[in-house]
Amino acid sequence: MYVRLEDSSMVKCYRLDEVAIIETGEIVPKKKYFSKRGSPFISAKYLKQLIPNGKIAELPKIDRTYEKYFKCTTVPAKTIILTKTNLNATNKQVYQCEEEVWIAKDLVAIIPDESIILSDYLYHFLNWYRVNKEWYHLQHISLKIPTIEIQYSMVQILNKVQHLINNKDFLLTQIDGLPQYFHHFSVPIEGHAKNVCHGFNQVQHLYNLLLYRIFKGELVKDIQGTDFFKTFSIQ
Structure with missing residues (x-):
């Protein structure tokens, strides 16, 4: 059908x-x-x-x-x-x-x-x-x-978001270790680390939201006849 x-x-x-x-x-x-x-x-x-x-x-x-x-x-x-x-x-x-x-x-x-x-x-x-x-x-x-072309555009975004999520622990570990090298800036660095952690939580939320909208069919309807995937991209 x-x-x-x-x-x-x-x-x-x-x-x-x-x-x-x-x-x-x-x-x-x-x-x-x-x-x-x-x-x-x-x-x-x-x-x-x-x-x-x-x-x-x-x-x-x-x-x-x-x-x-x-x-x-x-x-x-x-x-x-x-x-x-x-x-x-x-x-x-x-x-x-x-x-x-x-x-x-x-x-x-x-x-x-x-x-x-x-x-x-x-x-x-x-x-x-x-x-x-x-x-x-x-x-x-x-x-x-949807068509292969639309699937390809969707997975390009999903793969990039998931790559960030999969590397979360490694990246946060590296950031947590920075204060030992910058003793006079440990407090600002710790603040930035908390912001990065919050950013990863937002990325996880974005991934879950994209999955829901894509597989419920909502996103496909939105992008018909638009340049959605050109404007919504992760560098």
Whole structure:
């Protein structure tokens, strides 16, 4: 079903299983099959370590030469990975892999058809969407998907905002350490640090607001026929 916004642009409604392949992990291989080379192996335990700034290079790997000895699922780069449990929690774990990975039986993978929906767009949607049922109901999720061009513009903004949020702790730690180098200016620096912390809270609020407006369809309506994404940008 199409929802017309303007003659030149449409948003189409899909079920998730119409725009993505949904796969689940299988059994977990024994440690003897782990290798120093190959594709990274992710389980729910490792997924928690990866979010938001984990190092995937530190995960155990599985070489494809061992594939015949066990059943395990590989998924390509740009796949969205979630744990099967706690999908209705506000702190649910959603991860977008940057390379091919193996997934364990406690994970579910969503592989988007990027001719219809960008992986980044789906990633932010799943960060926002509250799944109120078990993971196997994911296929029934309904999405209103704008054109690829509009999706691309939206995720450029969302990615930049989330990058700031993900680096919040590192940046604040660096700022907190500044007074030791500027003894005569410690009080003003501490004041600026508080302002920066407040700024990060505003960025988080902005991210949440953007998610709501984008995936409720409000922002798409506002930008039709405008230069919204040219004027609303983060340098």
